Amino acid sequence: MxxxxxxxxxxxxxxxxxxxxxxxxxxxxxxxxxxxxxxxxxxxxxxxxxxxxxSVGPKMQTLESLIKKRINGVIAIMKDIEKNQTKPTVAMIQSLFQQAEPEQKKLLLEKEISKEKNTIRFREIE
Structure with missing residues (x-):
């Protein structure tokens, strides 16, 4: 029933x-x-x-073209967000990290050969 x-x-x-x-x-x-x-x-x-x-044919084609237009609109919005928001934000964050990183000393190494032990020793030159 x-x-x-x-x-x-x-x-x-x-x-x-x-x-x-x-x-x-x-x-x-x-x-x-x-x-x-x-x-x-x-x-x-x-x-x-x-x-x-x-006929259902033209209606389905109309719906398909409408969906494609909307998808293209969404893609355009995402590209605009990436261009105007994401990339500048990433650049600003990267510049902050580059400034915050301590400068690394360049290590100059001098090679000393000890005659007695026959070993190589390294030391930092300041």
């Missing part, structure tokens, strides 16, 4: 036999009752603003 419609009575519709057979096959594929399948189809057409007389 259809949920929410248990107490409603049935109404007869005049449908050709071939159309009724086709509709019943479709209802079996959908695993719904005939009433629920018909209600689902009507709500689909109403919600999407589609008329059964219109």
């Amino acid at each position: 259809d949920r929410g419609y248990e107490k409603e009575r049935f109404e007869k519709l005049g449908i050709k036999v071939s159309v009724a057979q086709k509709f019943r096959q479709f209802c079996k594929k959908m695993s719904l009752s005939q009433s629920m399948t018909l209600l689902l189809m009507i709500e689909f057409f109403e919600d999407n603003g589609i008329s059964p007389h219109e």
Whole structure:
């Protein structure tokens, strides 16, 4: 039984036999009752603003072009954010870190060879 419609009575519709057979096959594929399948189809057409007389092809192409335009808009916004916000911020942070880093002394090493131990010793020249 259809949920929410248990107490409603049935109404007869005049449908050709071939159309009724086709509709019943479709209802079996959908695993719904005939009433629920018909209600689902009507709500689909109403919600999407589609008329059964219109071709769906141009509508889908229109939707696809609209989605592509929106995606391109999002990409443009992200590039603008990267250009005007992210890159300058990264540059400022890098310059702060470069200034904050202590200067490293250049190590000049002198090589001494000890004759007694035959080892190499290094020392820092200041």
